[in-house]
Amino acid sequence: MVKAVVLGAAGGIGQPLSLLLKLNNTITELALYDIVNSPGVAADLSHINTPAKVTGYLPPNDGLKIALTNAHLIVIPAGVPRKPGMTRDDLFKINAGIVRDLATNIAKYSPNAYVLIISNPVNSTVPIVVEILKKHGVFDAKKVFGVTTLDVVRASTFTSSVSGANPQEVRVPVVGGHSGVTIIPLLSQIAPSYNFSQEDIEALTKRIQFGGDEVVKAKDGAGSATLSMAQAGARFASSILNATVSGEAGIIEPSYVHLDADSVGGDQVKNTVDGLDYFSSNVELGKNGIEKIHPLGDLSEYEKKLLEAAIPELRANINKGVSFVAESKL
Numbered sequence: 001m002v003k004a005v006v007l008g009a010a011g012g013i014g015q016p017l018s019l020l021l022k023l024n025n026t027i028t029e030l031a032l033y034d035i036v037n038s039p040g041v042a043a044d045l046s047h048i049n050t051p052a053k054v055t056g057y058l059p060p061n062d063g064l065k066i067a068l069t070n071a072h073l074i075v076i077p078a079g080v081p082r083k084p085g086m087t088r089d090d091l092f093k094i095n096a097g098i099v100r101d102l103a104t105n106i107a108k109y110s111p112n113a114y115v116l117i118i119s120n121p122v123n124s125t126v127p128i129v130v131e132i133l134k135k136h137g138v139f140d141a142k143k144v145f146g147v148t149t150l151d152v153v154r155a156s157t158f159t160s161s162v163s164g165a166n167p168q169e170v171r172v173p174v175v176g177g178h179s180g181v182t183i184i185p186l187l188s189q190i191a192p193s194y195n196f197s198q199e200d201i202e203a204l205t206k207r208i209q210f211g212g213d214e215v216v217k218a219k220d221g222a223g224s225a226t227l228s229m230a231q232a233g234a235r236f237a238s239s240i241l242n243a244t245v246s247g248e249a250g251i252i253e254p255s256y257v258h259l260d261a262d263s264v265g266g267d268q269v270k271n272t273v274d275g276l277d278y279f280s281s282n283v284e285l286g287k288n289g290i291e292k293i294h295p296l297g298d299l300s301e302y303e304k305k306l307l308e309a310a311i312p313e314l315r316a317n318i319n320k321g322v323s324f325v326a327e328s329k330l
């Protein structure tokens, strides 16, 4: 049995993400949880003729507990999205508590699951989940992931519009965090390799760092990226399933993870990022989750400056998440 759970399944991301997960034949059970409308979404998706049995849950009658029990993989897009003029950090006030409470239930009812966090601000919500799992004594650094795949997807698309490459074949490591200047595209490491002019590098970097704002502005108050995020989230979930269920070796995806897993190479990245406990880097997946956190590799002078600018903001975002849990009455 391979059970996948979506927390926040009735939302702008949750619905298309649940659809894409329903189309993933590795999943045999898909549990959809939200505080509203999840039974309707589940009934709708359940008519699709793929293997996953779909169930929907609301808070009453132990809905969250039942949804989470025996989960292999949990994806969390629960929480409010940005409106024009807001930063992701502005979402902390509401989303931190939502993510903390969901993580508490994960610790109780599905402590062995792979947890994929989409809810913003990712730079802080991932530390919140980790701190909660630690408090319950069930934290496994190989199993908790901040989903930054949308930055990687955008990097492939935006660079291809300049290079003329096929965007589906382009890979750009995007490291750091998931907000503005903490998003660091390593264009010097693009594959297949391409020599962008410095002017193009600066314009592309800015566009990748602030790609989310383009969508927030275009949606004009109706939220942020949902469809591209659903695709990115389903791609990352599928990579986790291919590695942990199907046993495929050598899958590498950037993800925002805890770096203290010395056994998986986190220390090497930690040393290059001034001791931060969390950072997104190329993560190699294996049958138990993170197999190895790859070092950042050679950075150009420009990328070194981007890294320098990202570190203080990331540190503040991480500390905010950690303090929030420390100060929460649990």
Ligand SMILES: NC(=O)c1ccc[n+]([C@@H]2O[C@H](COP(=O)([O-])OP(=O)(O)OC[C@H]3O[C@@H](n4cnc5c(N)ncnc54)[C@H](O)[C@@H]3O)[C@@H](O)[C@H]2O)c1
Residues within 6 Å of the ligand: 007, 008, 009, 010, 011, 012, 013, 014, 033, 034, 035, 036, 077, 078, 079, 080, 081, 082, 091, 095, 098, 102, 117, 118, 119, 120, 121, 122, 147, 148, 149, 150, 151, 178, 223, 224, 225, 226, 229
């Ligand atoms: N990581 C990324 O790259 C990325 C990309 C896009 C959006 N996001 C973030 O994802 C989050 C969701 O965005 P959206 O557009 O789907 O928002 P949305 O408002 O459309 O959907 C959020 C859903 O969460 C549900 N929800 C709220 N509290 C809940 C709780 N306690 N338990 C379960 N469900 C709960 C709501 O009912 C709603 O259905 C936002 O925080 C947004 O910033 C992250």
Ligand SMILES: O=C(O)C[C@H](O)C(=O)O
Residues within 6 Å of the ligand: 081, 082, 088, 120, 150, 211, 212, 213, 215, 216, 224, 225
């Ligand atoms: O921009 C946002 O607030 C949503 C998301 O983080 C994104 O990058 O699209």
